[in-house]
Amino acid sequence: MTTPARPRLALVPGEPAGVGPELCVRLAQQAHAAELLAYADPDTLQAAARALGLPLRLREPGQPCGPGELAIRPVPQARPVRFGEPDPANAAAVIEALTLGAAACLHGECQGLVTGPVHKASINAGGIPYSGTTELLAAQAGADVVMMLANPSLRVALATTHLPLREVPDAITAAGLERVLRVLHAALVRDFGLATPRIAVLGLNPHAGEGGHLGREEIEVITPCLERLRAEGLRLEGPLPADTAFLPAKLAGFDAVLAMYHDQGLPVLKHAGFEQAVNITLGLPYPRVAVDHGTALDLAGSGRADPSSLLAAVDLCSRLAARRLPA
Template structure:
């Protein structure tokens, strides 16, 4: 039986709706139900000049069809121009999708790009979908981005650079590494995962000359977890850790902050990159790009990341169903 996935397009004025329409043109590895405003999906289909027949939730659809749980917007959809009046619908769709997975009605969640500025302009405090789903599920999570050649998890996510060093504490690092290691085992089926851990400072601190976080924080945590049996490499200088011969020896990399690890991953395969939330009770995979307002509704958006997200979420959900 194919897993059942919830699909949330994200910002109505962005490329999310048209990516869903493109996805609906092909057979998928899972039964998809989108939580969206049907009118927006129809408008996206017209903009692309593609067929789209909307079906009832959980219907098993063929090419040109998409099962939809309708959730009406308060504002109109004008591609390229986010309307803060639609912020509540975007957040409601994400919460409905997450809750449906928590309740066991669906096996995984796939999400499109969300416009943070439009959500906050609509009067809703929002820092990201990862944080929203973690709060809803009542658990700590780790953001990991992946493409076919690389997995990069983040110790810290959306923080100003000046705040990163203070945020990296022994307790935080230990929790992050435990979540990553357990998720690689359970979700990805890696029996003995090996994780490369980056240093915070240039040259991983150069033995304390360029910073002492490696000596005082990172190395003691790694030593403690190695004593428990974890296979951890590092702390490694970030400028050489991503050499192909080194990546071939590990299953994932833990970067200390957002722009330490993600530029490398996106350079290595942006079109196939996805964003995975580790630690949730269900698989959640998102696209690894923004709303691309400048091309929304013009038929120029590449659906590769959303397709990759659906395929990975389906595999993770299937593994969970068979466990």
């Protein structure tokens, strides 16, 4: 297969009853650094265009697209969309669009994947066990992955993702932490062009354990892991107390922060720039960038959804994919 002169991105709107389809329609109104190929139900995209009062002409893959045009590989839904009302009957189409878009990246037809928000409850109600798109893509590719969220000023990766808080300490293991740090380091080198990335590693406990008085995970797990990897040349600092690690003067010295759990790092990142925040899956054989917001069912079909995160996802995925194209 001939590699295109510029990257081609698989675009998956996500939950058809949410804001994903209309955000894709907005995306189609302007030019981008990459070609876009949507994996979606054509009728749903047209319904979103009508709701927004915007033009949308769907074209065959490979055809040039101007403003108001979008190339598509149709993934039909079982039932017509009703914006704001997820239908479990359409869960299979949501999963099929994700897996087809990812397969196109694995087979070289596309060079990156951009995904909109999905509705986990609707997918599970449709009889499909589903914990998240990151996990789905990792299983499909057979890859070890790490979730990292980013905005223009900050990158935050996660040692654990969607776990109840009471399960987090047991999930922080030496082997798991080493795997996450290696994936994060390699991605910062390959995808972000950082020859020797500097990573701040947060502690698990308040004050990073206060010398063992507030918990021993830092002493028994985190610090020994960091020391082993530092001996290999990785630039790691920590474990750092999370309540001061995000001070601007400290962040200026780091390329990324590794948080031990979801709500330790992500509230800070979202406060620092939610509208342009994106979710990046590190460790896949291709770049995958997702919006950092939900389906916003209450806004679906209203035209009031902010497209900033999807625009940022396409822009970043385009740049990451371009770095991987042959010279």
